[in-house]
Amino acid sequence: MHRGHLPAEMIVGERRMESVVVDFRQDEAGDWIMRLACGHERHVRHDPPWTVREWVLTPEGRAAWIGRSMPCPACVAGAD
Template sequence: MYIARPIGYNCHLSFPPGTPPMQQPIIGYHRDEDDHWVAELACGHNQHVRHDPPWQNCSWVTTSEGRAQMLGFKLECKKCDEGSPRDQQPREVR
């Protein structure tokens, strides 16, 4: 199964070689100011999940059924690996 990653994900990572990246389950979604879908992760970080073929193939994000099926799916959270503070969550889902 394809794991959604932001563009530029394979750039320098802050964890030691051989250390697996932090996996965090999706607990919800919202749209950003540009109307792109953002996954809300259990750790408190947000991660864009875009369907933008051929670069990013996340067709599941285009339907409410697809998004619901991916709740609980674990994404690699680079922000956790970097020790970043939690992201601000939206007050309401659009």
């Protein structure tokens, strides 16, 4: 119900510094990690604008981010 409308064309996209949020997971410490369409992941809490927010703690909050464009630091750095 929460992720049934993920538009495939946004996942494919062009390779840029912008990626798309496709999923979330938690690491061993319980911190939330965004999984991006480019294959990279980023902790929600590691960037100053992204300090832990209540939205990430709820399924509804996380679902609201799936499919959104996100700058990917790893892509910016040229990692592949």
